[in-house]
Amino acid sequence: MRGTPRRTDGTVDFHNVTEVKAQDTPTRASAGLRERHIGLVAFSLAGALWLVNVAIGGTGDEHTDAQSVLDYAGVVVYSAALFGLVPALLVVRSWDRRRSGALGAVALVGAAAGASIAALANFGEDALGVSALGNAAYFPAVLVVMLGLLLLGVALLRVPAPWRWIAAWPFATLVAFLSAGNEAGLIVGPVLIALGALLWVRRGPFRVS
Secondary structure, eight states: OOOOOBOTTSOBOHHHHHHHHHHHHHHHHHHHHHHHHHHHHHHHHHHHHHHHHHHHHTTTOOSSSOOSHHHHHHHHHHHHHHHHHHHHHHHHHHHHTTTTHHHHHHHHHHHHHHHHHHHHHHHHHHTSOOTHHIIIIIHHHHHHHHHHHHHHHHHHHTSOTTGGGGGHHHHHHHHHHHHTGGGTHHHHHHHHHHHHHHHHHTOGGGSOO
16 A cells, blocks of 8 residues: 655655556556456356347257257256356455355355356266256255345345445345246346446446445
């Protein structure tokens, strides 16, 4: 961390202080732009994967007992969509700035870990034929994801606006998983893409308060 520039007699050199601040401003602006780029890509890619998963599912693929190329494509895309929740959750964690407290941190870690395990277990079960992974890993991991999203939403509701509004994402995702089944991506996908757009323009929960 830079100290305050001082002359040899110990007094503050205000001219150099101004120069240091001028040098810091572009650096901070560059870091902020990079953070927005990462968030936009993470949310948009995750949302696109969920929409593609719905499109493939709409052709009759059930993501189980893969036989054809389309079946395997469905398994891969669904696993990728599950794993795509991880960077999206990490972006939320980065912007959270610890505002959601210990509950939010535990919920984020739990949901991310659950999504990672579910993605790997789904691929192992349906693409590699390891059927034991379904009951042993996939279903428990999905339950962990849903519990994590629920607790994350509760934690985010306790923080001041505008960041509180981000709670709409975990709740919408949870409702989609519970009610929409294979069509959950029709809700999850657009919500994620919208979050990426809001982050990029710094509106909604990402607005500078």
